[in-house]
Amino acid sequence: MTVGSRGDVAPYTGPAVRLREAGHQVVVSAPAEFADMLGELGLEHRPMAGDMRALLASEQGRAWAEKGTGLKGLKVQLEIAEQLMNSVADSVMDAAADADVLLLQRGAMINGYLAGKALGIPAVALELFPGVPTAEFGLAGLGGKDLGRVLNRWLPRLALRVPTSIDASVKQFCRRIGLPPVGVGAARRMMLADHGFPVLHGFSRHVVPRPVDWPSGVDVVGYWWPERPPGWTAPAELVDFLKAGPPPVFLGFGSMAPGAGERLSEVVTETVRRAGIRAVVQAGWSGLTATGDDVMCVESVPHDWLFPQMAAVVHHCGAGTTGASVRAGVPVVPTPVLADQPFWASRLAKVGVSPGSVPFAKLAAEPLAELVTRAVTEPGYRACARVLAGHVRAEDGAGAILRLVERANPRRV
Template identity: 50%
Template sequence: MKVVIITGGSRGDVAPYTGLGARLKAAGHDVAIAAQESFAGLVREVGCEFRLVPGDTRAMLGSEDGQRWQGRGTGTLRAMKTNIQMGMRLLEETGKGVVSAAEGADVLLLHRTALWHGYLAAGAMGIPAVGLELFPSVPTADFALPSFDVRFLGRWGNRHLPSLAMGVTSHVRTPLDAPIRSFQQQLGLPQTGLSEVRRRTVEDENWTILHGYSPQVVPRPADWRPGVEVVGYWWPPAREDWRPPRELTDFLEAGPPPVFIGFGSITRRDTAELTETISAAMRRAGTRAVVQAGWSELSAMGDDVLAIGDTPHEWLFPRMAAVVHHAGAGTAGAGVRAGVPAVPVPIMGDAPFWSRRLAGLGVSPGYVPMNELSAERLGDLVRQAVTDPAYRQRAAELAGRVGAEDGPARVIETLDRLPPRFGRR
């Protein structure tokens, strides 16, 4: 079976699908992964065919609009204009690559950035498709969705606010409708706009959505419809030829376990100020630290701090006393897998959701949003995470349960049950 995974965005939006792709290949499938050009090497390293999706997320996040987006978050009225502008750009870029990426596929597996275009293209091209989400995507009374982060309306608001919002926008055209309507016209489909497509992906009982995180971390809500499941993490494959640099191993051996600090694909321009805040926080906490450069190109200051580049989380995190990160889905999951306490510093998107969840699970003493970050707040949380053994104990117990799961196997089972290509609908 020719399986095409279509994704976009940052490294955290691509890496889980390389692990899934490798498992699908081991199960006998022919796998292609469509992503932005900067991730071609990541895809080819696991033996999958690379297909191009237009766009450059790093450049977008580094732009003036991208900086405003990260500075304001994604869940406030103040950020609405920037959200619309960035949303239009993502939709337009994704739409340019979905049809060509899907050529020759027997099945499409779709990440959020390609979900709506992929859903439409699959129907028009007669290809079975499955949505693959990295955070909760279907409304439930249990919690507010990360994309509708409004917590004061209670269970009724949690369940109905997304549907109400989609219902309102279906009667009011927004700039986000334009690229979807253009894509529908390209495929010869009725031009309904974005809100109607979103509604259909949520309600269509023939449309399967699999969530790639552990039910131990976020259990499947009982009010989700059949076909919407939580299956477990899709871990990036281990890099068998990777060896830690001598400087890193010497640093680890020279003292007690350090704290990891890294913000992944988040792009910040205030690097010097952020570096000083981190250094002061570690001095306040009395801990050593390993600082990962990431897309913000963080550096390190002090004898007890080491700056590192790209280092596999599955190797590094278990050797840490705690992990300080931006709480993206993949990094949050990697911390859970490693069984170490976490101190999230959420910035945007789904990060506040995972930050609250880690605290609720008892593996984190709390979190501090990036736009409220101070050496005092970060240092105090890190000290608490490192010195209170209850956090590590709970983290280790959770890691044991999560480690027993096999998320890719659930995807393979779903593919085995799909109908063959069925012609245009």
């Protein structure tokens, strides 16, 4: 079960195909807009309510992007989470029907976990960023700011005892499915204390080592890669562009900033001019474009094919795009917007593959062009990126899910 943007769905397609190839019957419950993507991969789809694109384009979504992450954006984040969870609650029981094991992405995790309890179905959390409190860093979902070991570990746990606007939705859902009503904080505390609820994190320990204070059953297993559609071929125009000169720089912001296409297009066009680079620009949800003789604009292109051919990549640092860029072995210039994105941006700088980032709220051509120039011309970033890519490619994140599912329920179709 997953809900959110493309980055909340695509990473799970690789494990889903792996499970199917091992003989398991797999159903992916995701928003309706991803039905075609899943169908191309031969995966059965059940609709999950929740329109993240509309939420990000709303007044609240724009406010969240402007405030960024951390405590400033927490109120807006809770308001969006409430709307999303109300939608998820409408479809999660249908999604869980006839399941033997529930695999839960964060957006569907609380409702999915409670549904599993009501139906007697084992559940597993599949996190794309660190989701369990640790003394080693702050909550990744709030940017991962280091508050010191004591506050890092205990502030998130104390926060789970503070009433929120989401509590009413979760309590109502509990009543509907025959469970004692609990709020979101109580549900999260149940999950953290439940030794029968494994939590797998789909990123590399070479990017974020497993914290030593995490309990057993909580692990870092390696990235989960999107599955490329069968028979996919690159557009001839893009292939010709790549062959026509030195490796370009990729610039794209994924599902971030819908409606901000005009401003972003101006920033990107000026960045390309200042840095004197060739560029591949991906439209994303913002409708981003750019102009110039050395610019190629594209729609959706598999990152596992495109990124290794780039001199560097510029992106919002969502978890999935971050994984694709470290897998490719190229330098990264992050432009983080919200949630876990600043956390990943700081991690990429820490492991030596990024010269730094420009927060999306302060995005401008001059600082972005300066960082792009450093990423392309200073060889240390590419050297670190290549070493990291070797480690990342050797990991088998999908295999860890398969092994866990087969321990929980070994039945095949």
